Structure formats: C-alpha cells, structure tokens
Amino acid sequence: MLSTGNTADCTMLPAVLDAIRVPRVASGRPRTRPDRVVADKAYSSRKIRSLLRRRGVRATIPERRDQIANRVRRAGRGGRPPAFDKAAYKGRNVVERCFARLKQFRAVATRFDKLATRYRAGVVIASLILWLRANP
Numbered sequence: 384m385l386s387t388g389n390t391a392d393c394t395m396l397p398a399v400l401d402a403i404r405v406p407r408v409a410s411g412r413p414r415t416r417p418d419r420v421v422a423d424k425a426y427s428s429r430k431i432r433s434l435l436r437r438r439g440v441r442a443t444i445p446e447r448r449d450q451i452a453n454r455v456r457r458a459g460r461g462g463r464p465p466a467f468d469k470a471a472y473k474g475r476n477v478v479e480r481c482f483a484r485l486k487q488f489r490a491v492a493t494r495f496d497k498l499a500t501r502y503r504a505g506v507v508i509a510s511l512i513l514w515l516r517a518n519p
Contacts, residue, residue, distance in 0.1 A: 385499045443471045
C-alpha cells in the first residue's frame with residue numbers, strides 16, 4: 384500500500400491486511416490472512432493488537448517502555464504482558480535490510496515522482512534490479 388510521506392505506517396495496517404492476496408500452490412482461493420505479523424514498537428498499541436486478535440493473526444510486536452511501566456504501575460489491574468516470540472522477531476531484520484537496499488536508489492529514497500503509480504513502478508523496477516543482482 385502506498386500512502387503520503389507524512390502518514391504514520393501503523394495507520395495503514397488495516398488497509399495492508401485487507402490487500403493481502405497470496406495465491407495457493409494448488410487451485411483454490413488465495414490466502415487473505417497471514418499467520419503472523421512481525422512489527423516494531425511503533426505498532427505496539429491496544430488498537431492494533433485487538434485488530435490482529437479479531438482477525439486471528441498472531442502478533443510479534445515488542446512492547447514500548449512506557450507501556451511496560453504503565454502495566455507494572457497498575458499491578459494486578461495492568462494485565463499480563465502480550466506474548467512475544469524473540470525467534471520470530473529476529474527475522475524482521477531481513478525486511479529492514481531490504482528497505483535499506485531499496486533506498487540506495489535515489490528515486491526511491493527521495494520520491495521525486497508526484498504520482499503514486501509512477502513511484503510504485505520505480506519501487507518495482509528497483510526491486511527487480513536487486514533480485515536480478517542476487518540471482519545471477
């Protein structure tokens with residue numbers, strides 16, 4: 384999903400989840416629900432966690448320090464900490480490294496294109512170039 388540059392990523396999560404379409408290897412409808420969402424601390428909110436819970440998606444999102452402090456301060460009424468899988472979270476760096484490599488392309492990093500379709504085309508071309516370099 385493509386948004387304006389000054390929009391927080393976490394506000395786009397519902398639209399991203401709605402746009403997921405993964406084709407199946409055999410015949411059948413495409414998958415529309417991921418098994419797990421791995422995200423950074425910016426996505427750690429009650430609203431996002433409840434959205435993922437309603438959709439049946441496991442969340443691997445670390446808690447922010449202020450949320451931990453508030454939960455500890457409330458003691459018994461603070462609830463238990465959300466589940467966090469450290470092993471699954473370690474795979475997140477692959478995505479971050481991909482973003483870093485995409486931003487080596489000047490047109491992607493600075494977004495000269497005014498139209499979203501042209502910018503998306505530039506991201507697709509940059510992704511293809513990176514893929515072709517990695518798979519000779």
